[in-house]
Amino acid sequence: MTRQQVSKSATPDEKIKTTPDTSHPLSTSSVNQIMDRTLSNAFPGPPVEIKELKSAFISIPQEIRDMIYSYLLVNPVLGQAASVSSETTYGNTQKYDLDTAILYTYREGISILYKNPMFIDCSNSPGDWNFQDGIFDKSSLEIEEDERNGILEPLIINLCPLTRYTNCEPKEHQDKPLFRNTPNIEKVENWNVLLSSFYPSNLSSNAFAEFCVSVSPYPNISLGIWILPTIFHEDQTDTDSKSFVFDEGIVQSLLPLKMMRKIKRLDIKCAEIPMIPDYCYDRDDHGRKICSADLSVPDLPSPELISEYDKLTSGATPIIECLGLLGAILGEYFWLFHCAEIVVIDRDFVGIRRNIRVYDVSIRPPEAVDGGLVIQEDEQSFFDCADLVTAIGDSPLENTETAEDILRFKQYRGELLKVLEPGYQDVRASSLKFREFLHSESGPTGIFVIGPSKAVDRLDYWSRVTRAMEALEQYEFSFVRGKTEQVRLSLAERNKYLVLAYDSVESGKLMKKIAWAYERSEWKKLIFYYKIAVGRMEKLYFKLRWCRADLFKWDISDRGSDLDTHYDVVEAIVWPEPESNAQLDREHIMEISKGETSDEDLDGCICVWSQGDGDDDDDDDAR
Template sequence: MMNEKPCEALAADDSIKPSDSKMESMSKMNIDELRSTLEESLEQVRARKTGSLFLDLLPREIRDKIYQLLLVNNIMSTPRVLHGWGLQNDRVGEFELYPVMLRTSRQIYYEASTILYGDNKFIINFNQNDGYSSPLLRFEHTAYGPLDGISRFVRIKKAKNWRIILTACKYECRVPDYDFGNFCRMICDEKLMSLDVQLLPRGKCISAYGFPDRDFKLKYHDVKDILNPLRFLRDVSKVKINEFPWEDLPFFASSGVERSAIEPYNIPEVFIQELTELVQGTSIPRLIFKMFECLLAYAQTFERNPYFQKQMRPEWGVRQQVLMRENIRPHGDIVHNPYTHGPLHLVELGLKWASMAAERDDIDMFLQARNDTLEYLERQYQRIVTASRMISDFAKENKIDGGLFDANHGSSEPFETASAAQSLVLLENYANSFDRESPGITENYIRSMQCSYDAFYASTERGALLGKLGKALEAASGIGGTYLRETVFLDFAKTFKLLVDNMDTQYFEIRSARKMLYRNDDIDYPSHIDFELWRCDELIDWTLNEPFLGPQISDAAEKPEAQDNGGGDGYDSDESDHNDWGP
């Protein structure tokens, strides 16, 4: 139905109709001339049009007006859109928006998304002890398992206008609120147009479930602590911090709410003004949480077990329901993580203190925790560097013609098992350098579960390849062989290369994370780590042999009997080429 009126309007527009002279000339054309004229017209259309009548015929101003009609609704900032969820937490009500049009073309997506995320004001509610909700997220979040989930909603970064609902009630939240803190961390790098922060009033327990609490006296956090995550934000055009309006309270309490039962927070005007000026200003914020993420990423590269690696992120600040906590089993036979069960490993302990400092915005506490963690990891890093250099030197010595790693399909001579054993020892030393250094109490706990602990690492690609090399070498030595057979030799060399690449990959991941350790630091913070930028962080190229760096021996020198056939001393005109070699 929407297409009929534009068509009628186009038909009624005389400026679009061809003139009488054009009609007369077209009537005199034969079929070929008419076809040629039509093809020329189509070529002109292709040259200056996108192929979409919507984009070609309508100016940008009209298109923006259409986008606003289809994608903007003031209801997105009201509490009524926070309710009406289905049995599976899916949205039951309709927002009367049509974001599906963003899928029609790339140009429409860029034009319309600017309207959708820039002209709408989205409400988000942190006033509940089981997560958060917003129409922009489409689903209500519940706290079953670790709550890292809000960072998954990338669309949060696109919205430019927010209405944030908070509460200071201790029954409903903790300080600082983990979800609200993560929300502010996500948008701290975005240019926001407006931010309207509203606190639910004190008095009865105004709950998202709609049950005013009359049974016990409610306690409240300090409002300054509740609003503290806002200090991550800068350059926000409009900032408003106040209490939740009375007319919207019924959406948070199904029964009657008496105005006499409501107590204002009486937030100091000086504090509101200072926080507002800070958020609207352009000063550089101190983002300790970004510094912590760099430290965590570096520490995690030293751990190969993906489950242990995941658990290196501290649980401090991660709200979990006790009965619904995610049960992470590192391995079928490993019940507990030896680095977190009982007394924490020193690295995990340092990460925990660093995480606490990031939440408290305590830079001195963070720098101390980071230095302790890096100092402990530095010893292992230096062991890895030394082992990597030794294996690299060995590979270069044998990546030549006739060597173990000859790029031209292997050695032409049988390879001694003694040399193979030497290469395997160097390789095992390299692999052992990645084993995490642990204090005595952690080593004791690992020893109590040694079989299951070793079983996991033996089942990885690295462990399987090491076992394969060891069995091949034992088989060759067991039958009294001094040399590896050609088939065994080629397989040994191939497996060796795979192992070196596997361990070099982890080593380069450590190096890459190491270079990013101080990426988010201020220049005033001390750095105690040498990035060693002169090191080469590239995998060995096994397809090319190392160049020969010594003097080249001519064919004449290798075959002196051929020199006597021509008479004389056999050097002739080539004598000058070797004058610099000695007398």
């Protein structure tokens, strides 16, 4: 039995075809010689002892071999023939020797598998392409977790765990695996990547950037990129309404190629799609079709990019990371803190701000002034966080950063994270403390379960409600960190270039509603607004954790920093089911609110409920 030469497929989904030749039957000794030669070539070292081989790898059915191929790429490499699996039964560990034929099949399969192109989907596609009546269903881009936490990360189908979605199986954001940790990716020589244009601000991850970071250290890689236009998702069937133009997002999508310094071969072309979009026609200024384009020649979004790719892939100095992606995450991290906004006033060059990309920490490290972040490039120019991120994000492909620039930026980013780390730890500690308080008041007699009418000691009950208000204010204050008018004046006296502006983490109207309900002992309204406020702060806290963890994954934790992610598991708050008697609650409210401040004190606050609110459940609650 002989094995035919495996050809390299030009298409990503073409399967490996191997057929046995039974015209020349071989003896058992001949088969053993083939096995020994294969193993010695693929895996130098002591050969695997094969006592008896009933069937060779190529005689296994194709569907089973496909399953083996998938397993090889996403699982760790097996060890010697003595590798064991274990099962604990009644405290005793049972060990089983790994079948020698399975180990041989595994090792033989590796040598076949990695000679073939590997398909990776980095297109941020909706997964199963949910088209209904020719219309793309945008709801397929979202899942409940994304909507609940205010993030957008579409379903992505991949051969490997490239994003938090593997084969349309959603995973929690914190469980998103790193593609660089996938075993055996260094053995792959041919990658076929499906890519689409996107805007980093709309997504919480960049699969193609993570792919480039993972494979950039390995030499002699052949990379084929098929570009799928974003417009195809939404207007796939509407070819006459408007012409197709590659949007600016495609430039951002291709920026991670700056990391690839050891590419052997690079092919970029438009992906084949079921229908031909209108970009196949040239149009005049009035939108009229002029002539059809030549579809036989693969084309890039811009002819100028071809020479740029030659520069990027032929240099000796490695470009380490993509600044646009990191800048977007960094900007999100700053915004979630609601730090004081630093407005720059350059007295010498009014209206002119230089477009910086990196920061020289040798001039002046960033400083925290009561939560505000002061960033200085030189003695004459100052920049706030938003300006810095905008400058980093708006980096066209032709403006290639040097390795020194990026190393300085990474050092600067580490300094920024150190400045913000105490603030994050304050938020984290406040969140844990707030959760302990909620847990203590979620029992059968907790204030979030029973109303004041069911309280044994009403004075004690409202004292606990007061503590709930204080706990909420402390949790909010951990985000804000106390910006006062005195801080503004103090900063203005020390530095003539900066003006400090402040935005609260919570809207004033919502906190005013909570205070209004608290003053009038409106228990149901108080709890209603209270839960909304907690939900908003929890959303900010979880986003902080995600952004911070992503930043640490890209650089900090890999390089021995003294910062720690502290990414412990935090469960979402589950509120207990309230029990109340609406009639007794209203009588209690009327009794204790006599002589209280009138509603005129809340002029301008949208907190007036209709007279019928809360009356629908009178019959159910009355006893």
